[in-house]
Amino acid sequence: MGKLGVIIVAAGKGSRMGTAESKQYLQLGQKPILVHTLQLFQNIQEVHEIILVVGEHDLDRCRGYVQDYGLSKxxxxxxxxxERQDSVRRGLDSLQQGTDWVLVHDGVRPFVKKEHVFDCLEKAKEQDAAVLAVPVKDTIKVVDSAKRIQSTPDRRSLWAIQTPQAFRLSLLQEAHERASQESFIGTDDAMLVERLGTTVHVVEGDYYNIKITTPEDLPWAEWILNHVRGEGQL
Structure with missing residues (x-):
């Protein structure tokens, strides 16, 4: 099947958390959030290697995690x-030769279900590009800069995109190269691939695969850890 590499992106400052510490290093249970995420992919047998991309000031701390928690992959x-895509690009450039497939994942999503990771990867192997997502529950409004509602899209067509996002490596490299040449900055890797004219397929995940971003997310994350996706429950 060719080698599978994973790029974990955790270079964000996390200003929305309102803490001095970046969100990926806050404790969840007995470990930093980022360590939970790394261990999840460490424990997936099919993963050959993991590239972790972090803030420059956090390199030593994260190398310490790799050592202390036995994160050998x-x-x-x-x-x-x-930008986030610059971080992903650096990760892509560091993957081992012979890597055919890549998963890009947020460092602050420690609860993705392994089964959904495999579903996403399988869809990418069929179609070259796939992302995990969930149907949007709320009614969404398009609003202008003066906070006036402009339109109401049909909720049935709206999905909230998660990670991992899975790609044939050569396709994602091409997408990043094109974006770089054209100075285009996208909000996720799928957007860069879409610009090539390639169809990206959605794979349904679940609502436990949260991105821990704001203070309100932390108690919810603790509950998920203790009741749904803790050690041995994945």
């Missing part, structure tokens, strides 16, 4: 770039 801990 984490082959590189790299400093991220100015």
């Amino acid at each position: 984490t082959t590189h801990v790299l400093a991220g770039g100015a």
Whole structure:
């Protein structure tokens, strides 16, 4: 099947958390959030290597995690770039030769279900590009800068995109190369691939695969850890 590499992006400052500490290093249970995420992919047999991309000031701390928690598949801990996609690009450039498939995942999503990771990867192997997502529960409004409602899209067509996002490596490399040449900055990797004219397929995940971003997310994350996706429950 060719080698599978995983890029974990955790270079964000996390200003929305309102803490001095970046969100990925806050404790969840007995470990930092980021360590839970790394261990999840460490324990997936099909993963050949993990590239971790973090803030420059956090390199030593994260190399310490790799050592202390026995994260043997984490082959590189790299400093991220100015934008998220710069960080992903650095990760792509560091993958081992012979890697055919890549998963890109947020460092602050420690609860993705392994079964959903495999579903996403299988869809990518069929179609070259796939992302985990869930149907949007709320009614969404398009609002202008003056906070006036402009339109109400049909909720049935709206999905909230998660990670991992899975790609044929050569396709994602091409997408990043094109974006770089054209100075285009996208909000996720799928957007860069879409710009090539390639169809990206959605694979349904679940609502436990939260991105821990704001203070309100922490008690919910603790509950998920203790009741749904803790050690041995994945």
